[in-house]
Amino acid sequence: MALSARAQNNIQPRPTLGRRLDIASRHAMPVFGTLIIMLLTQAPFRLASQAALLPAVTVIAVWFWSLARPASMPPPAVFMLGVLLDLMGYLPLGVGVLILLAVQGAALRLARPLAPRGFLLGWFVFVWIATGAAMLTWVLVSLLTFRLIAAGPAMFQTVLTVALFPVLSIPLGAAHRTIAAPEQA
Numbered sequence: 001m002a003l004s005a006r007a008q009n010n011i012q013p014r015p016t017l018g019r020r021l022d023i024a025s026r027h028a029m030p031v032f033g034t035l036i037i038m039l040l041t042q043a044p045f046r047l048a049s050q051a052a053l054l055p056a057v058t059v060i061a062v063w064f065w066s067l068a069r070p071a072s073m074p075p076p077a078v079f080m081l082g083v084l085l086d087l088m089g090y091l092p093l094g095v096g097v098l099i100l101l102a103v104q105g106a107a108l109r110l111a112r113p114l115a116p117r118g119f120l121l122g123w124f125v126f127v128w129i130a131t132g133a134a135m136l137t138w139v140l141v142s143l144l145t146f147r148l149i150a151a152g153p154a155m156f157q158t159v160l161t162v163a164l165f166p167v168l169s170i171p172l173g174a175a176h177r178t179i180a181a182p183e184q185a
Contacts, residue, residue, distance in 0.1 A: 023182045026179065026180055026181060026182040026184070027071070027072050027182050028072070029072070029175065029179055029180040030061075030065035030068075030069055030072040030073050030180055031065075031072070031073060031077040031081070033061070033065075033172075033175060033180070034058065034061040034062065034065065034073075034081055035081065035084070037057045037058075037061055037168075038054060038057065038058055038081070038084060038085070038088065041053040041054040041057055042054065042088060049156070049160070051089070052153075052156060052157055052160050053160070053164075054085065054088055054089050055085060055089055055096070055099075055137070055157060055161070056157065056160045056161040056164050057164065057168065058081060058085050058096075058100065059099070059100070059103055059129075059130060059133055059161055060126075060161060060164060060165050060168050060169075060172075061168070061172065062078055062081065062100050062103050062104055062107070063103050063104075063106075063107050063126060063129060064168070064169065064172045064176075065172070066078075066103070066104045066107035066108055066111070067107045067110075067111050067114065067115075067122070068172075068173075068176045069176065069180060070107075070108055070111065072180065073104065075101065075104065078100050078101055078104045079097055079100075079101065081100055082096040082097030082098070082099065082100040082101065083096070083097055084096075085097075085099075085100065091137070091141065092140070092141060092144040092145070095137060095140045095141060095144070098136075098140065099133050099136060099137055099140075102132075102133065102136065103129060103133055106129050107129075110125060119166075119169070123162075123165060123166065126162070126165055127162050130158055130161040130162050130165070131158045131162075133161075134154045134155070134157040134158040134161065135154060135158075137154065137157070138151060138153075138154035
């Protein structure tokens, strides 16, 4: 009995082990790429205010990948990145986790309305997300340390995160179209 032309088009050979590994590595690239960026911010480059780079690049990467490839940036991975952010950034445990999960939640909620829009609107929305993340960090650290800390570092964190977003969007966008694209495997 012959198969119809439509049924024949739907039959695909089983992917080889190499192809499955390629797909898996492309799917895992956003999380591991974020981890590598986080580790690079801890390298001894002797930059002024280098410590502020860690939360900035982490928030940017989680926002970007949660919009671009939400399946490749699952909440458990964001949770683990948040724990690492807390440990590397000397934050009270749980602050980075909450901030990153909130950023991811906002990105997932806004993904559909932002998808057809251009970069400028996405950046404008990110300004508000980065401001909220920095202010929430300031409030939480103040509450958890039982003292009111200066708001200046939170404002600096906001400005740095917003300024770095277009700079990091270029390599993240290139990775999104190439090495992080499982459909190209």
